[in-house]
Amino acid sequence: MTSHPEFGERTPGSxxxxxxxxxxxxxxxxxxxxxxxxxxxxxxxNLASQSPGLLILASRTKSRIQEVADQITTKYPGVRVETVLVDLGSQESIRRAAADVAALTDKLDILINNAGRVVTSRQATQEGIEQQFGTNHIGPFLLTNLLLPLLRKAAETNPPGATRIVNLSSAGHRLSPVRFSDYNLEGKPVPPEEDHVKPLPGAFANCTPDGYKPIVAYAQSKSANILFTISLQRHLANHGIASYAVHPGSIVTELSREQDDELNAEFHKLIKYWKTPDEGSSTTLVAALDPALNEVKGFYLSDCQYTEPSAHAKDAAAADRLWKLSEELVGEKFSIGG
Known part of the structure; x- marks a missing residue:
């Protein structure tokens, strides 16, 4: 249980x-x-409102990230804010961003992997990886591992479990496990345990003329976020670092700007309550901050409380397999055991 069981769907992050x-x-x-x-x-x-020592904002577009940084500086002039440009669909950009972060600080208390992509047509990262899997999982996988020395440095002086990595997933993970045999969704045969839920409801079953199923691609990337969290939690606890995955809820943001009217209508049929962005930040903040999480075994939160993900997203063997695949796709091995 979290320290505030009264927190829920409509709790504001503030x-x-x-x-x-x-x-x-x-x-x-x-x-x-x-x-x-x-x-x-x-x-x-919301973080800036409570006087962090250093708040680093990372995103793809300089003008957009600067707009938020300026809001923070205007509202909370005492907070040090820095910006770092990163395109999670480019491993070269990720490596450059990690170096930029290391130039700003020698420690990192909390890393929140909030970024994500939703696409409705077949696209690829610079390395040729399917865009949603590459940006939503492989990108954060590489960035997190490159920043681990800074997280370990913070954990040397923080209480155990106070140094944290939070990965934003989605309830949409329930629609598909990671398709290890066909992670690029190229139409290769997959065993039943890797296949998506059938039948997919309504417009979720839509595919492009070349056979690409965007919802399946998104769902497998969100399952990967949870499996990645499992690996981090298993291997970093001895270093004093905790990791949690969260479903922030359903929020109307620009993340869904590529969805057509038919797909948007399908979401509105299924989702009863749409959160404000403030309410959408609350579960992330509980995962990043609540000391009580250290006392209770769990790794996935929704509406500010622990909940259970689908079976395919809590399989330790699948988490190990994903780690190895991710290392192959970034061309580097990362040792986090101990």
Missing amino acids: EVAKVFADQIRGKTILVTGVSPKSIGASTVL
């Missing part, structure tokens, strides 16, 4: 930040995927 102000004050925190009117923007604004 309230969570106030409750856990002591866990924010003086900390060095990095949040990816920060742009105006987004969950990321609400997350950093």
Whole structure:
């Protein structure tokens, strides 16, 4: 159980930040995927309200990230804010961004992997990886591993479990496991345990003329976020670092700008309550800040509380397999055991 069982679907992130102000004050925190009117923007604004030592905003577009940084500086002039450009669909950009972060600080108390992509047509990262899997999982996998020395440095002086990695997933993970045999969705045969839910409801079953199923691609990337979290939690606990995955809820943001009217209508049929961006930041902040999470075994949160993901997203063997695949796709091995 979390320390505030009364927190739920409609709890604003601003309230969570106030409750856990002591866990924010003086900390060095990095949040990816920060742009105006987004969950990321609400997350950093709520963090800024409680006087972090250094707040690093990372995103793809300089003008958009600067707009949020300026909002923070205007509202909370005492907070040090830095920006870092990163395209999670480019491993070269990720490596450059990690070096930029290391030039700003020698420690990182909290890393929030908030960024993500939703696409409705077949696209690829610079390395030729299917865009949603490459940006939503492989990108954060590489960035997190490159930043681990800074996280370990913070963990040397923080209480055990106070140094944290938060990965934003989605309830959409339930529609598909990671398709190890066909992660690029090229139409290769997959065993039943890797196949998506059948039948997919309504417009979720739509595919492009070349056979690409965008919802399946998105779902497998979100399952990967949770499996990645499992690996981090298993291997970093001895270093004093905790990791959690979250479903932030359903929020109307620019993340869904590529969805057509038919797909948007399908979502509105299924989802009863659409959160504000402030409410959408609350579960992320609980995962990043609540000390009670260290006392209870769990790794996936929704509506500010622990919940269970689908079976395919909590399989330790699948988590190990994903780690190895991810290392292959970034061309580097990362040792986090111990």
